[in-house]
Amino acid sequence: MRDAVSAVIPIRAVPARSKYDFEAQLRRNGIDLPPLSVDTLQVNITKLCNQVCRHCHVDASPQRKEMLSPEGVEKCLEILGRHPQITKLDITGGAPELHPGFDALVERAVALGKHVMVRHNLTVQLDGNPQTGEGKEYLPQFFASNRVEVISSLPYHQEYFTDAQRGAGVFKKSMQAMRRLNAEGYGVQGSSLALNLVYNPVGPYLPAAQAGLEADYKRELKSKFGLVFNKLYTITNMPINRFRLHLDKSGQYESYMDKLLAAFNPAAATGVMCRSLISVGHDGRIYDCDYNQMLELRAAGADGRPAGIFDFDIEQLLKRRIRFGEHCLGCTAGAGSSCGGATV
Amino acid sequence: MSNYYESEDLKKFGDIGRHAKALADDFFRYYGNVTGTDGALSKREKALIALAVAHAQKCPYCIDAYTTQCLETGSNPEQMMEAVHVAAVMQAGITLVHSVQMQNHLGKMVL
Numbered sequence: 001m002r003d004a005v006s007a008v009i010p011i012r013a014v015p016a017r018s019k020y021d022f023e024a025q026l027r028r029n030g031i032d033l034p035p036l037s038v039d040t041l042q043v044n045i046t047k048l049c050n051q052v053c054r055h056c057h058v059d060a061s062p063q064r065k066e067m068l069s070p071e072g073v074e075k076c077l078e079i080l081g082r083h084p085q086i087t088k089l090d091i092t093g094g095a096p097e098l099h100p101g102f103d104a105l106v107e108r109a110v111a112l113g114k115h116v117m118v119r120h121n122l123t124v125q126l127d128g129n130p131q132t133g134e135g136k137e138y139l140p141q142f143f144a145s146n147r148v149e150v151i152s153s154l155p156y157h158q159e160y161f162t163d164a165q166r167g168a169g170v171f172k173k174s175m176q177a178m179r180r181l182n183a184e185g186y187g188v189q190g191s192s193l194a195l196n197l198v199y200n201p202v203g204p205y206l207p208a209a210q211a212g213l214e215a216d217y218k219r220e221l222k223s224k225f226g227l228v229f230n231k232l233y234t235i236t237n238m239p240i241n242r243f244r245l246h247l248d249k250s251g252q253y254e255s256y257m258d259k260l261l262a263a264f265n266p267a268a269a270t271g272v273m274c275r276s277l278i279s280v281g282h283d284g285r286i287y288d289c290d291y292n293q294m295l296e297l298r299a300a301g302a303d304g305r306p307a308g309i310f311d312f313d314i315e316q317l318l319k320r321r322i323r324f325g326e327h328c329l330g331c332t333a334g335a336g337s338s339c340g341g342a343t344v
Numbered sequence: 345m346s347n348y349y350e351s352e353d354l355k356k357f358g359d360i361g362r363h364a365k366a367l368a369d370d371f372f373r374y375y376g377n378v379t380g381t382d383g384a385l386s387k388r389e390k391a392l393i394a395l396a397v398a399h400a401q402k403c404p405y406c407i408d409a410y411t412t413q414c415l416e417t418g419s420n421p422e423q424m425m426e427a428v429h430v431a432a433v434m435q436a437g438i439t440l441v442h443s444v445q446m447q448n449h450l451g452k453m454v455l
Contacts, residue, residue: 162422209417
């Protein structure tokens with residue numbers, strides 16, 4: 001079956017180095033990772049972003065033009081409508097709010113009764129669209145009126161780490177944007193509007209324990225800026241694309257991979273997000289996760305045919321074999337890593 | 345060119361057991377129990393202490409290792425630099441407090 005997949009899918013995989021062979025690591029630990037469900041449809045609707053973060057696995061930037069087509073947006077909504085078992089829509093990018101169909105996608109998914117999550121980088125509220133100049137100040141109100149769950153990257157509760165990773169001035173803007181979200185009730189005690197933050201290490205090291213960091217963030221953001229939020233998700237940097245380039249240039253690729261391998265945690269492996277999520281690219285192709293999407297490791301159904309939204313078959317996807325590469329060691333190191341933070 | 349303190353040598357720390365395995369095993373068990381667990385002190389606090397000691401003892405291996413460990417246990421550069429200042433001020437204080445000895449002896453030497 002694996003050969004059949006390779007025959008029909010153009011693979012631009014990270015070259016396998018036996019030392020970091022993820023599937024061999026699974027075999028050594030007696031772990032098999034079949035899909036469990038498809039409860040989340042994660043859609044990367046654009047690679048356009050107002051920021052250029054140094055660790056970005058999407059290589060997103062103000063110059064990118066990739067967008068999910070209007071037909072693609074319709075198809076995603078149709079899939080959500082036809083499949084009650086897919087309860088969550090996770091909209092990502094780039095800065096997904098810069099897609100012209102973003103607002104309608106959110107409103108219509110909410111109308112279908114889906115839980116909608118938006119990967120919101122905070123600063124887009126203030127920067128707007130870098131290509132058209134269109135303002136995005138309305139976003140906090142829009143999110144609140146649709147009861148969207150907002151998930152925002154903030155690499156640290158201080159300026160130094162945040163600006164080092166996300167660019168000069170990002171921390172101050174992020175504080176301003178969080179204040180606007182808090183004003184709508186996001187993250188505020190007693191409100192059901194969820195504002196969750198994401199921590200990424202600013203270099204080739206593993207995240208600290210999620211609970212301890214969350215307590216630090218809450219204390220510091222409250223005391224220094226009067227800001228509140230709900231949960232902190234710690235996410236490990238994936239050794240792909242822009243971060244991989246940094247690792248290669250600085251001669252730290254092997255030491256980082258050695259660290260991920262040494263920290264392999266079987267409990268984290270069983271909780272990897274690709275077992276319950278599928279990732280849709282701007283071209284409608286389906287992947288096991290956003291990282292595989294960026295590596296163009298396209299998912300295939302049990303019949304070996306490449307998966308896509310225009311011939312969506314959930315039964316085939318549930319029986320598929322998830323595609324792994326050495327980057328997957330990032331999701332299984334230490335306390336684990338997923339779009340929802342630590343998995344252990 | 346060969347140098348002392350090659351950073352790659354840090355990976356060879358385990359080799360100290362080559363000619364005295366049982367003793368090395370005892371040491372690494374003790375080391376792991378002290379530094380690798382949350383106890384009365386958190387792993388974060390222990391890493392900051394270790395970073396300060398690494399500077400006081402001027403060990404480049406330990407400085408690299410505990411800079412990383414401090415980051416991975418959630419410390420930030422301000423906290424790490426303060427820890428180094430604790431090491432520095434302790435060393436300065438230890439030097440200065442010995443001037444009491446000097447003054448004691450001076451008292452005996454001066455009429």
